[in-house]
Amino acid sequence: MEKNIPYKIYLEESELPKQWYNVRADMKNKPAPILNPATLKPVTKDDLKPVFCDDLIDQELDDTTPYFDIPQEIQDFYKMYRPSPLIRAYFLEKALNTPAKIYYKFEGNNTSGSHKLNSAIAQAYYAKKQGLKGVTTETGAGQWGTALSMACSFFDLDCKVYMVKVSYEQKPFRREVMRTYGASVTPSPSETTEIGRKILQEFPGTTGSLGCAISEAVEDAVSHEGYRYVLGSVLSQVLLHQSVIGLEAKTAMDKYGIKPDIIIGCAGGGSNLGGLISPFMGEKLRGEADYRFIAVEPASCPSLTRGKFAYDFCDTGKVCPLQKMYTLGSGFIPSANHAGGLRYHGMSAILSQLYDDHLMEAVSVEQTEVFRAAELFARVEGTLPAPESSHAIKAAIDEALKCKETGEEKTILFGLTGTGYFDMMAYQKYNDGVMSDYIPTDEEIAKSVAKLPQING
Numbered sequence: 284m285e286k287n288i289p290y291k292i293y294l295e296e297s298e299l300p301k302q303w304y305n306v307r308a309d310m311k312n313k314p315a316p317i318l319n320p321a322t323l324k325p326v327t328k329d330d331l332k333p334v335f336c337d338d339l340i341d342q343e344l345d346d347t348t349p350y351f352d353i354p355q356e357i358q359d360f361y362k363m364y365r366p367s368p369l370i371r372a373y374f375l376e377k378a379l380n381t382p383a384k385i386y387y388k389f390e391g392n393n394t395s396g397s398h399k400l401n402s403a404i405a406q407a408y409y410a411k412k413q414g415l416k417g418v419t420t421e422t423g424a425g426q427w428g429t430a431l432s433m434a435c436s437f438f439d440l441d442c443k444v445y446m447v448k449v450s451y452e453q454k455p456f457r458r459e460v461m462r463t464y465g466a467s468v469t470p471s472p473s474e475t476t477e478i479g480r481k482i483l484q485e486f487p488g489t490t491g492s493l494g495c496a497i498s499e500a501v502e503d504a505v506s507h508e509g510y511r512y513v514l515g516s517v518l519s520q521v522l523l524h525q526s527v528i529g530l531e532a533k534t535a536m537d538k539y540g541i542k543p544d545i546i547i548g549c550a551g552g553g554s555n556l557g558g559l560i561s562p563f564m565g566e567k568l569r570g571e572a573d574y575r576f577i578a579v580e581p582a583s584c585p586s587l588t589r590g591k592f593a594y595d596f597c598d599t600g601k602v603c604p605l606q607k608m609y610t611l612g613s614g615f616i617p618s619a620n621h622a623g624g625l626r627y628h629g630m631s632a633i634l635s636q637l638y639d640d641h642l643m644e645a646v647s648v649e650q651t652e653v654f655r656a657a658e659l660f661a662r663v664e665g666t667l668p669a670p671e672s673s674h675a676i677k678a679a680i681d682e683a684l685k686c687k688e689t690g691e692e693k694t695i696l697f698g699l700t701g702t703g704y705f706d707m708m709a710y711q712k713y714n715d716g717v718m719s720d721y722i723p724t725d726e727e728i729a730k731s732v733a734k735l736p737q738i739n740g
């Protein structure tokens with residue numbers, strides 16, 4: 284181990300971020316305006332008010348203010364589990380026999396087990412501040428719902444979670460964590476909403492999808508007084524809150540004079556990656572420094588690497604605003620054997636724009652190689668990673684192995700977004716040797732993309 288670099292770099296309380304950073308302020312090409320699904324015109328604050336919390340709408344629509352103060356209550360909550368450690372992966376480096384220096388920012392150090400709590404607590408805070416009774420949301424694998432239920436219980440808000448039915452049935456542990464924190468959890472599609480009933484009629488026996496659960500949660504919020512809908516990824520406000528990851532990482536690295544060459548994150552809707560890279564990307568956009576950024580997505584749901592940059596609905600029910608993003612089409616559902624998470628059909632509008640402007644790269648990886656990377660990481664670094672996070676591990680390993688070939692001592696930073704304790708069914712498939720890879724064909728993607736709404740933008 285290097286003498287002057289600790290195994291774990293922590294920050295003092297006084298060094299923790301007091302403001303979030305909004306990378307849109309430094310982007311020359313801003314993300315395209317989000318559109319009202321009813322009128323297909325750019326949304327106004329009034330359009331969004333029935334659905335989202337007021338302060339969060341302001342954050343969503345603001346692409347010029349670089350910094351937002353983190354309210355003191357949120358800073359205080361963050362202190363329960365932040366700063367998250369920045370860890371030098373000495374043992375992984377040794378196992379790979381690479382000259383590369385690998386660091387990871389570990390966000391799994393809280394009961395919800397992922398970075399999602401960073402935004403959940405912010406969204407719950409603004410809902411409470413507005414005097415609302417509660418919030419509704421969807422959850423797929425359950426990480427977001429778990430984080431939100433923790434945040435809502437802290438601020439004494441009602442929390443209604445629509446959980447994709449297949450996860451509700453197969454992941455009882457997360458469901459019970461949510462209920463322990465006081466949330467009500469409904470399997471989606473359900474009979475409690477109009478859109479749920481419609482989907483059940485059209486596709487009886489369906490095990491649900493994230494997009495469908497979103498539609499149900501939105502309908503529930505707008506049809507109940509004192510409720511709003513909150514979302515755990517994709518939106519620009521979520522990337523804003525998640526910038527706390529990158530800000531801490533940057534302060535910690537600056538403290539020891541470490542400059543990453545390559546920054547890597549897994550990308551589902553883009554929130555952890557966007558949050559991790561934001562302050563570094565800000566420097567790149569302002570011409571102060573240069574970095575390589577790599578988004579890693581599953582080969583079975585390749586929105587950046589094989590999707591189309593176009594306006595699309597954020598949800599299957601077409602009730603959420605449309606945004607211009609890299610998308611596989613809102614009807615795209617990854618094949619049933621996909622176990623690695625990151626199943627969302629689209630991508631953050633901010634990251635989509637940065638990628639389109641060649642400021643960020645993207646790669647896709649197959650799930651068996653992702654689990655192989657997860658297994659190695661667990662064995663040498665100790666932490667059992669979430670399958671989602673393991674996409675970033677896989678890409679970091681690949682970059683480190685390239686360094687081994689060239690002899691370059693590059694510094695790699697990646698986001699380890701969470702732990703995998705609730706994903707043992709997926710690990711079981713891997714351990715039993717029955718995990719397979721599925722890559723959608725060009726025809727399948729073309730068919731889904733052909734259904735995109737026809738909008739010039």
Ligand SMILES: *Cc1c(COP(=O)(O)O)cnc(C)c1O
Nearest residue numbers: 426516551552553554555671701
């Ligand atoms: C939700 C989740 C992700 C993916 O979401 P992003 O918005 O793309 O960050 C990644 N890792 C973990 C552990 C998650 O829970």
